[in-house]
Amino acid sequence: MITAQHVVDLVLDEAAKLGGADETMVLVTDTVETTLRWAGNSMTTNGASVRRSITVISIARQPDSAHIGTVVSAEVDPRVIPSLVAASQDAARSAPEAGDAAPLLGGTGAPADWDAPVPGTGPLVFTDVADSLSRGFRGADRLYGFAHHSVSTTFLASSTGLRRRYTQPSGGVEINAKRGDASAWAGVGTADFVDVSTDSLLEQLSTRLGWAQRRVELPAGRYETVMPPSTVADMMIYLGWSMAGRAAQEGRSAFSAPGGGTRVGERLTDLPLTLFSDPMAPGLACMPFVAVSSSSETVSVFDNGMEIGQVEWIREGVINALAYPRASAAKFGAEVAVAADNMVMTGGSATQAEMIASTERGLLLTTLWYIRVVDPTTLLLTGLTRDGVYLIEDGEVTASANNFRFNESPLDLLRRTSEAGISEKTLPREWGDWATRAAMPSLRIPDFHMSSVSQAQ
Amino acid sequence: MTPNRGIDADFLDLPRHELADAALAAATAAGASHADLRIHRLSAETIQLRDGELETAVVSREVGLAVRVIVDGTWGFASHAELAPAVAAETARRAVDVATTLAMLNNERVELAPEPVYADAIWVSSYRVDPFDVPAAEKIAVLEDYSGRLLASTDAGVGIDHVSAALHAVKEQTFYADTFGSSITQQRVRVLPSLEAVTVDAAAGSFDSMRTLAPPMGRGWEVLAGDEVWNWSEELARLPALLAEKAKAPSVVAGTKDLVIDPTNLWLTIHESIGHATEYDRAIGYEAAYAGTSFATPDKLGTMRYGSPVMNVTADRTAEFGLASIGYDDEGVAAQCWDLVRDGIFVGYQLDRVFALRLGQLRSNGCSYADSPHHMPIQRMANVSLQPAPDEISTADLIGRVEDGIYVVGDKSWSIDMQRYNFQFTGQRFFRIRAGRLDGQLRDVAYQATTTDFWNSMEAVGGPSTYRLGGAFNCGKAQPGQVAAVSHGCPSALFRRVNVLNTRTEGGR
Numbered sequence: 022m023i024t025a026q027h028v029v030d031l032v033l034d035e036a037a038k039l040g041g042a043d044e045t046m047v048l049v050t051d052t053v054e055t056t057l058r059w060a061g062n063s064m065t066t067n068g069a070s071v072r073r074s075i076t077v078i079s080i081a082r083q084p085d086s087a088h089i090g091t092v093v094s095a096e097v098d099p100r101v102i103p104s105l106v107a108a109s110q111d112a113a114r115s116a117p118e119a120g121d122a123a124p125l126l127g128g129t130g131a132p133a134d135w136d137a138p139v140p141g142t143g144p145l146v147f148t149d150v151a152d153s154l155s156r157g158f159r160g161a162d163r164l165y166g167f168a169h170h171s172v173s174t175t176f177l178a179s180s181t182g183l184r185r186r187y188t189q190p191s192g193g194v195e196i197n198a199k200r201g202d203a204s205a206w207a208g209v210g211t212a213d214f215v216d217v218s219t220d221s222l223l224e225q226l227s228t229r230l231g232w233a234q235r236r237v238e239l240p241a242g243r244y245e246t247v248m249p250p251s252t253v254a255d256m257m258i259y260l261g262w263s264m265a266g267r268a269a270q271e272g273r274s275a276f277s278a279p280g281g282g283t284r285v286g287e288r289l290t291d292l293p294l295t296l297f298s299d300p301m302a303p304g305l306a307c308m309p310f311v312a313v314s315s316s317s318e319t320v321s322v323f324d325n326g327m328e329i330g331q332v333e334w335i336r337e338g339v340i341n342a343l344a345y346p347r348a349s350a351a352k353f354g355a356e357v358a359v360a361a362d363n364m365v366m367t368g369g370s371a372t373q374a375e376m377i378a379s380t381e382r383g384l385l386l387t388t389l390w391y392i393r394v395v396d397p398t399t400l401l402l403t404g405l406t407r408d409g410v411y412l413i414e415d416g417e418v419t420a421s422a423n424n425f426r427f428n429e430s431p432l433d434l435l436r437r438t439s440e441a442g443i444s445e446k447t448l449p450r451e452w453g454d455w456a457t458r459a460a461m462p463s464l465r466i467p468d469f470h471m472s473s474v475s476q477a478q
Numbered sequence: 479m480t481p482n483r484g485i486d487a488d489f490l491d492l493p494r495h496e497l498a499d500a501a502l503a504a505a506t507a508a509g510a511s512h513a514d515l516r517i518h519r520l521s522a523e524t525i526q527l528r529d530g531e532l533e534t535a536v537v538s539r540e541v542g543l544a545v546r547v548i549v550d551g552t553w554g555f556a557s558h559a560e561l562a563p564a565v566a567a568e569t570a571r572r573a574v575d576v577a578t579t580l581a582m583l584n585n586e587r588v589e590l591a592p593e594p595v596y597a598d599a600i601w602v603s604s605y606r607v608d609p610f611d612v613p614a615a616e617k618i619a620v621l622e623d624y625s626g627r628l629l630a631s632t633d634a635g636v637g638i639d640h641v642s643a644a645l646h647a648v649k650e651q652t653f654y655a656d657t658f659g660s661s662i663t664q665q666r667v668r669v670l671p672s673l674e675a676v677t678v679d680a681a682a683g684s685f686d687s688m689r690t691l692a693p694p695m696g697r698g699w700e701v702l703a704g705d706e707v708w709n710w711s712e713e714l715a716r717l718p719a720l721l722a723e724k725a726k727a728p729s730v731v732a733g734t735k736d737l738v739i740d741p742t743n744l745w746l747t748i749h750e751s752i753g754h755a756t757e758y759d760r761a762i763g764y765e766a767a768y769a770g771t772s773f774a775t776p777d778k779l780g781t782m783r784y785g786s787p788v789m790n791v792t793a794d795r796t797a798e799f800g801l802a803s804i805g806y807d808d809e810g811v812a813a814q815c816w817d818l819v820r821d822g823i824f825v826g827y828q829l830d831r832v833f834a835l836r837l838g839q840l841r842s843n844g845c846s847y848a849d850s851p852h853h854m855p856i857q858r859m860a861n862v863s864l865q866p867a868p869d870e871i872s873t874a875d876l877i878g879r880v881e882d883g884i885y886v887v888g889d890k891s892w893s894i895d896m897q898r899y900n901f902q903f904t905g906q907r908f909f910r911i912r913a914g915r916l917d918g919q920l921r922d923v924a925y926q927a928t929t930t931d932f933w934n935s936m937e938a939v940g941g942p943s944t945y946r947l948g949g950a951f952n953c954g955k956a957q958p959g960q961v962a963a964v965s966h967g968c969p970s971a972l973f974r975r976v977n978v979l980n981t982r983t984e985g986g987r
Contacts, residue, residue: 022559022560022565054852056957057583058956058957059583060765061763061766062585063585063586064553064585065764066856067553067554067555067854068556068557068853068958069555069556069573069576070542070558070852071557071558071559072540072852089535090535091536092536093537094538094539095538095540095542095559098560098561108537112535115614116532116535116615117615117618118531120528120531120532144575144576147580151580151582151583155583158583158585165763165767166767167768195767196767197766197767199766206767272639272680273640273678277678277683277685280680314536315524315534315536316533317526317533318528391894391895392893393891393892393893394891395904395981395984395985396981396985397685398684398685398686399987401984403891404893405900407895407896426893426900426926428902428979429985430985454954454957454959472979472984473977474900476773476897476899476900476928477773477897477900
């Protein structure tokens with residue numbers, strides 16, 4: 022397999038030789054991944070994979086328009102490159118006008134590490150995890166879960182001289198433990214597994230399963246609820262995905278304001294909660310530039326290579342920004358704002374233990390599941406509690422309770438939240454396939470709406 | 479029947495047998511008692527328009543080879559993007575290494591149920607026009623035309639302010655070979671068309687939307703090109719007026735109501751509450767940490783009343799145009815059709831070769847599938863379908879039995895718990911039923927139930943003329959996450975006393 026850097030050079034050389042486009046961008050991403058899965062105290066599946074993705078984006082410029090053709094391939098045989106480039110250029114010449122056209126970014130020069138080898142990973146990264154699991158498998162609790170580690174290195178280059186490279190490690194461990202009818206979950210995201218203590222996860226699970234020695238059945242209704250960081254992350258990630266500026270401007274979003282315009286500037290809460298994405302967030306570092314193969318309402322291929330900075334989507338409790346690529350920002354007179362691949366909320370100071378201790382009677386959740394939008398006009402979401410709902414009485418966890426279906430909007434949760442905890446790294450359960458980098462506080466909701474009881478355990 | 483086409487020459491030209499020979503020999507030499515090789519190529523095209531303007535058009539192709547081995551009763555899996563014999567051999571040795579490295583964690587010996595050997599088998603799905611043979615400009619032009627028809631409408635004084643249009647097309651090609659001697663080459667095509675219209679009330683800061691009902695199908699470009707497969711002219715002409723009526727419709731009064739559910743909505747309820755619930759891997763806990771388990775555990779097989787006596791559900795990997803239809807699964811098992819629920823009783827599971835033996839069956843029913851060369855095959859869903867009544871019962875007949883209820887059309891929001899008990903669905907269109915007749919639309923409707931309560935409340939199913947295939951491209955399962963396309967056929971059906979929610983009230987408004 023030739024190197025990714027070599028692929029970049031071949032694509033740009035071929036594009037120039039064919040001459041069927043005015044500008045060309047190429048994205049090459051090499052990914053090495055290893056996985057381990059287990060159920061009922063035994064490994065079920067595993068794997069180690071090596072793959073490559075090559076994206077060729079050709080742009081045909083007319084005096085007042087740009088036309089784009091994009092081809093993506095995982096084929097690694099360099100003999101396919103001429104046909105990829107030709108297909109991309111053919112597509113550009115026959116495409117209608119691109120609505121998000123903008124000038125390509127100019128040359129940055131190759132970064133110092135451009136020619137460095139691509140790093141990898143393998144099943145040995147799981148050595149400590151496997152040791153802990155092996156001991157756990159001999160215990161009384163039944164363990165289920167998944168560990169994965171991937172290292173993706175992206176090279177971005179253009180005929181305008183752009184050269185950028187970034188290596189993104191991603192990983193995580195999540196464990197579901199069952200004891201009798203009780204079920205508990207714990208998980209962490211990680212870049213390198215150095216900071217993962219599987220033994221610590223197993224201890225957390227054992228504590229939670231111990232809480233379930235007493236079980237109570239609770240009816241549907243509104244409950245004071247302490248949402249731990251994982252559950253807050255799942256709700257706020259969906260909120261973040263819904264913050265497209267164009268949709269809000271056009272009146273088809275929960276961020277559209279009555280009478281026209283957007284809800285930017287609307288105060289959601291008096292608590293000083295700030296929701297932001299930042300590629301430089303400590304412990305949650307991610308790609309600091311745009312590198313996409315296709316455009317959407319929130320990103321544009323024309324912006325490839327553009328710096329992604331910190332964006333405060335909600336600042337001190339006030340809706341502060343919506344997502345706009347350059348073309349959309351120009352159209353609506355808004356600031357360019359592109360989300361980094363992480364999400365952080367800050368603004369609270371209590372520990373979760375303190376929040377439990379100050380609860381007279383309420384619920385402590387563990388994770389949320391199967392979250393889907395019910396009413397996009399209010400961003401009403403439905404979903405379920407999962408693997409641990411606990412009853413708090415007089416400041417202590419006294420029992421586990423049944424699961425519930427909820428119907429709640431993350432906007433309304435922020436409007437009603439009465440207390441926030443300190444922000445801590447967390448692994449979203451529902452969206453963890455796509456979003457492993459998050460730091461969130463616990464939130465206290467005085468009247469979380471549990472719509473019905475779920476029999477699931 | 480649509481005549482089968484051949485497998486693309488450029489896939490047949492890949493060094494399939496050389497790669498298989500290299501991988502299987504290397505795996506065996508390294509100590510594997512079983513090995514299989516899969517060459518997997520996925521071509522995909524996504525075209526999206528917003529208000530008639532192109533937002534994105536991307537053609538992508540994924541290809542690679544996967545080697546799965548069993549070493550001393552433990553799985554090992556490895557994959558690589560490069561299709562070279564030396565790489566295939568190295569990948570096979572890496573799969574053996576993975577199995578050996580992680581063997582300490584395996585406490586259940588892996589064994590495969592027997593299956594006849596299929597040497598040099600070929601299977602191609604039924605489609606007329608390969609969407610990848612049609613120029614992108616032609617496909618974009620059709621979506622522009624369809625978008626324009628909606629945007630031009632001003633029915634009932636409620637205009638269409640925005641239209642999203644999308645086409646997703648996939649061509650999937652695989653070559654499978656194993657140490658038993660099977661070698662199978664397959665090709666299938668699927669398309670997912672969608673148009674959604676939005677009307678905005680800027681003064682109120684509200685909006686409403688309605689999507690077309692055309693389902694994804696295991697067919698080709700013929701689905702969008704004209705009205706022969708799907709009557710686009712009629713649907714696009716009717717949709718603005720329907721959306722206008724919906725935007726002005728009264729909000730539903732929550733409570734217990736009789737529902738007549740159209741196949742365009744019911745397929746998704748079947749998917750979530752029957753399709754996933756009858757997956758054996760879920761039932762024995764393999765998905766406990768992720769997709770979830772099932773209330774339909776093996777101890778209930780053959781005895782549990784799943785639904786009313788009119789409930790008959792089949793799993794079928796042979797249905798023409800079905801998204802999960804195939805000739806042979808990703809373990810070389812020939813496609814089959816079998817019962818999951820018979821006369822309301824739970825009687826069957828979906829299985830792969832390992833799970834068949836664990837359940838005490840002699841043979842797998844062929845539900846193994848991987849969505850990528852870089853993913854290990856797992857047990858995935860067949861086309862799970864509710865069978866119609868033998869007699870001709872129309873949707874109007876079912877509506878005629880309802881004094882006060884709702885006719886539910888089109889799918890929208892869906893959610894179900896991790897044991898497949900508690901679900902909640904919305905839809906595209908809700909028509910009030912009064913005295914056996916439709917009486918305008920309602921809005922803000924969701925229905926919520928427990929699976930077995932719901933299916934036991936099914937009083938009647940429609941006849942063969944009401945039967946339709948619905949489906950999805952994006953059924954998710956497993957870690958690392960895999961998606962699968964699957965169809966679900968069903969007739970219209972009548973359900974008594976289902977809990978109906980008002981979504982505005984649910985949201986505290």
